[in-house]
Amino acid sequence: MDSFAAGAIAGITEVITMYPLDVIKTRSQLMVGKSMGTFASLRNIVKQEGVGRLYRGILPPILMEAPKRATKFGANDLWGQFYRKLFQMEKNNQSLSILNGASAGATEAIIVVPFELVKVRLQDKKSAHLYLGTVDCLKKIIKQEGILALYNGLEATMMRHIVWNAGYFGVIFQVKARLPAQPEMLNSFIAGAVGGCVGTVLNTPFDVVKSRIQNSPRTLLPAKYNWSIPSLFIVAREEGFWALYKGFVPKVLRLGPGGGILLVVYNSLMEFFRKYKLTNPTGQIPAST
Template sequence: MSDLPFIYQFLSGAVAGISEILCMYPLDVVKTRIQLQTAAPGTPGAYTSMLDAFRKIIKTEGVGRLYRGISAPILMEAPKRAVKFSANDSWGKFYRNLFDVQGPNQSLAVLTGATAGATESFVVVPFELVKIRLQDKKSTYTGPLDVVKKMVANEGLFSLYNGLEATLWRHIVWNAGYFGVISKVRSMLPATKSEGEKIRNDLIAGTIGGTTGTILNTPFDVVKSRIQSTARVPGVVPKYNWTFPALSTVAREEGFAALYKGFLPKVLRLGPGGGILLVVYTKCMDFFREYHLS
């Protein structure tokens, strides 16, 4: 719950998001590479694990490739994380008034998180799509603007929103898990008596929340990556087009475990990353609250 104007929520979310992406981005690159890989195990050049992916990318493409496409997420992180937290605060106020609920409530936290995730999705889709196209091993794009220019020219303006449906599912599920678990874990942790204990609690709650959200939404993330990496050709129905049929296709052709491709780098990023997000966001909001009220 926030008593601060929207601009402070926006700035706090932006700082938190950029802090997290700078720390964790290489894991996102590896996660995407593994998710896009359809080759059978043992195929020459195929990634066999997270560490194998890191080793092969660095050896064959250079360390810089681990930051390939970071400009799109950096540009995205400010609005994305700002919308995530500010929408969560705003929807929280709306639902508390609607249902006449006072104080924290886990069911309300899940509903609020899901709605905030849906709101966030409309902001992030074009940035996510550009990032996926740049991270793809087969990518020949020279940068984000090149992706946008060629997609609009070859696939149409609305192609920038390819994968919106899958992105909605991904963000609804992750945010519902993240904010719902944060609410519950915070209520179970000991009351804080110092700033250090407050940071500890936020780091624990955010990490558990991020891990839970990742466990729940990874299948949606896998099919979102597949959908967004596929160029649209007029008259041709893409193999991966809609979320639930794509989930079925991946599970049928590659096995259920394929829906969790890239899970380890993803959870290593978004588990601790969820803790970083919550700690930095809370610290920024505390700073702005003191500034605003002084």
């Protein structure tokens, strides 16, 4: 339970700090044709729509971050225990770190899809006016497209999370093994930031098509973007290969440092929980004197 609690708190800390970059990233990914640069987009949103628009749709990520990051780190630990037992290994190695991360990513994706769907619809400039807010968006999706529409993009979301988590946790293992033992907090930030950057390089194409798929309302007509692999080819063929990396700059600016913040907060909380249990083995709060 400690890893789930630490992951939840770490996730909320990261999303509050880095959310405006996620808004810019999503808009870039949904735009067909050439998109603005990161800072130009930031200025444009503030000038035309106000500062508050940078936090439009933040409620779903806030609600999502606790179960999402709790699942990310908790599932990574649980899958690690499972695979170590399965392969009769005492400690993680590079291959197990990647396998643990990929398995945790698949588990995490199942939790986050409905939240991601609502967030994408609220962040898109073209469709944002259709919804009064998070709850209204949720109600209209269910009413107009059916409750199963909340899992639109599940396969693409799983691909995105499997690839990112495999890269993130795999790189963390390698980087920490090559850094001096101290200071631990700095090491965690460096390892998490490098892991976040590598995970972002690997998974951005899947993130682009996920945003396109989730922003396509379910109708009787087949959607242009449906499954991740065919959608990758559609985007590359129609807009060029580098269109698969739309939104990369704000995404890596968020998930690079954000990956470091996640790991620092997570490891710090796990250490706090460990020390607390050592000093309070019964789990009871000492009575005041």
